[in-house]
Amino acid sequence: MKRPVRPALESALVWLLCAAPLLLILWWGFTGGLTANPVEFVLRELGLWGLRFLCLTLAVTLLARYSGMPRLMRFRRRIGLWAFAYVTLHLLTYLGVAHEFDWAEIATDIAKRPYITIGMGAFALLVPLAVTSADAVRRKLKPRSWRRLHRLVYLIAALGVVHYFLLVKADTRSPLLYGAIVTALLAARIPSWTGARARPAR
Numbered sequence: 001m002k003r004p005v006r007p008a009l010e011s012a013l014v015w016l017l018c019a020a021p022l023l024l025i026l027w028w029g030f031t032g033g034l035t036a037n038p039v040e041f042v043l044r045e046l047g048l049w050g051l052r053f054l055c056l057t058l059a060v061t062l063l064a065r066y067s068g069m070p071r072l073m074r075f076r077r078r079i080g081l082w083a084f085a086y087v088t089l090h091l092l093t094y095l096g097v098a099h100e101f102d103w104a105e106i107a108t109d110i111a112k113r114p115y116i117t118i119g120m121g122a123f124a125l126l127v128p129l130a131v132t133s134a135d136a137v138r139r140k141l142k143p144r145s146w147r148r149l150h151r152l153v154y155l156i157a158a159l160g161v162v163h164y165f166l167l168v169k170a171d172t173r174s175p176l177l178y179g180a181i182v183t184a185l186l187a188a189r190i191p192s193w194t195g196a197r198a199r200p201a202r
Contacts, residue, residue, distance in 0.1 A: 046090035061189075081133055161179045
């Protein structure tokens with residue numbers, strides 16, 4: 001049976017929107033628009049888009065719940081995987097471009113700069129979420145265990161904000177804004193969490 005046209009178009013649109021920031025960075029690379037410090041610019045942009053997609057992943061559930069459009073949940077996993085992709089590219093840019101895989105230099109950098117340690121920790125927590133997003137892996141896990149594991153996204157988003165805040169040396173308005181967004185997205189879940197705990201077991 002053929003899939004309906006509308007879901008296929010929606011899926012293609014979501015894919016294009018998620019890929020657009022990466023395509024834009026590539027375009028800037030080909031047209032000389034990466035500023036005077038291209039490595040730092042690309043590193044910052046990839047990290048920011050990773051954080052933005054993490055926030056969007058958290059927002060999708062709330063949008064689906066309160067907008068009356070439950071079909072939005074179809075795209076939550078895809079957006080989460082794009083967040084992982086941007087964070088992975090951010091890390092690879094740091095390791096391979098900024099430090100040319102000089103592991104001694106990288107180890108020194110990690111020990112000297114706490115924000116890098118926090119960023120590495122956030123990435124390490126994000127890996128199992130990406131791996132268990134595959135249908136074949138998800139089916140092998142108990143639903144409760146899978147949901148419990150994927151609640152790490154709340155901690156990962158918070159660590160991403162702390163990583164960004166410590167990175168910024170002067171103007172902290174942007175990381176504080178993302179901190180407020182993540183806090184609001186988590187606070188909006190409190191009623192559902194407390195309600196679930198209050199319901200008696202059947």
